[in-house]
Amino acid sequence: MSFRYDAAVAARDVDVALEIERGETLALLGPNGAGKSTVLAVAAGLLRPDSARVELDGRPLTVSGAGRRAVHVPPHDRQIALLSQEPLLFPHLSVLDNVAFGPRSRGASRAAARATARHWLAEVGVEELADRRPAQVSGGQAQRAAVARALAADPGLLLLDEPMAALDVAVTPDLRRTLRRVLADRTVLLVTHDALDALVLADRVAVLEGGRVVDHGETARVLSQPRSRFTAQLAGLNMVTGTWQDGAVRTASGLRLEGMPDGDPQPGDAVVAVFPPRAVSVFREPPGGSPRNVLRVTPTQLEPHAGQVRVRTAELSADITPQAAAELDLAPGARVCFVVKAAEITVYAV
Template sequence: MSGARLTADLRVADRVEASFVAEPGEVLAVIGPNGAGKSSLLHALAGLVDVTGTALLGDTDLLALPVRERRVGLVFQGQLLFPHLTALDNVAFGLRARGESRARADAVARDWLERFGIAELAGRRPRELSGGQAQRVAIARALATDPDVLLLDEPFTGLDVSVQMALRIELGRHLRDFAGIALLVTHDAIDALTLADRVLVLDDGGVAQVGAPAEVAAEPRTPHVARLVGLNLVADGEEMIAFTPDAVVVSLHEPEGSTRLRWRGPIATVAPHGDVVRLLVHAGPDLLADLTPAAATELGLLPGREVWLSTKATAVSRYPARG
């Protein structure tokens, strides 16, 4: 059924309620703070948690099908493989469970291991694989069954940064050729910006924003998304105000000038951030400010100290609170 649109209206207990549409060939990134229901959403489609509602793939409701008939591939975080099976047998498992002959399943599995550049590891068991190798096997296992829907639950978590980068590039290449629908749960803005066609933002148990990655990054509507893309976000009635940390001026006394927006609060953290020092200030809301190490030293900025933050009105972006 690859090539069909997914129209979902799901309610997972008291954890999340989400309605969304995903087009064939599309990668939909699912982002949001911890506890927003991201994994619950994927697990509902896979049949791992109780859910009410519908998930129409074309004219077929996935939720009405037995789990084994859903043609859904799921990749967990943490390289979860069958420990007693070789890499080849792990990748072939889904096909064998579907009734394919061993010869056919093994042939498809070898092809996928080859595509991920790990064919020589076919005979190894999970304990003999590195984290990156094991996750390549896990992704190959999900893709080998030719699923209609591919569910990726933070697939890069726990991997070294260099391994994450390499695997992100490899996965992106395979997703470009994937005819089905891919849902990618991630906590990393890089994943959303480089792999996704659209972004679904979950917050407070529901959908807070949906849009192209560039649109969501430019006009975030939740503090979590703003932090992901390195912006400050202030709700001002029916309007949102976004601005970068380097547009913020830090002072010990109230700034002058009517053209400046201003906030006051205690410093929560002071930490190096590239060539600058980044402050997190509990100014109601929490705000980030970047300044030079020399300026931070001169002002004596330490956690707990009350400071004023200000920015020029011309340095902020304004847009409606709800799109």
């Protein structure tokens, strides 16, 4: 379903308009206090804004403000599911019955609700835990069960509030991949601090600062050419798109980049190689020795960045020390080599 959101909460100085098309994932990025949770709370029907028009597939969910006939659909009747940082499973129910709870409360028979629950537990890879209590599973498994519970409710819009934030970093890549698969054709609003979540999961990104949208657009553009200070700090990531061939990323211009795949890309898959500017070394000539990823580039701009010099080309950035910049006698327009170790490059399917 498509989602239209335009709401102001005066007491919090949050005034945001967003649109999410059917089947699209929008990531909402922003620093602490930017207003992300406020947007989620209004969307979920947990907070009443002063002035608003919020619609799911044309159905008004929240309408308020001068001259408007007020509408407030209660949270359980919005066709919206919210997945929080914590799984929030009912401790006294089995994992299966936690997931069956949504369909059951919408009138499904016990058998039908359990069948739906089994389906979604299998989809997120924890069907064997169906009979356990939440206290008997790990944090990552409980969060998978919470994803299954959200999907079993068949929501028209799924709200994800930092779904990986409370988990051990060791389990996040796996859950991120699962989310990527199960969210593919859904309408999703994802709140995250993590540029990789946005990169892997979102079609578009909106950046909030001080309660306002300060940047929005396609994920790759917002993350690679950030227009807000927050995204520049958070992201500014280098991203090189291509296809996966012979264990490396092959770009349209014929470049070959070796990196560490996140997941199991197949030959011919569209992929993106991601690496931070600090992982790039800059040379005048290609260095000899061990085979490394060498990109011949022409810097367009040199600028101070967090005590380093950020060397920008049209598409890529490198952070080097001021001494290195001086020794290389770098100047915009002079060709140089960007060199990146394979271990510093992560390759994602896109």
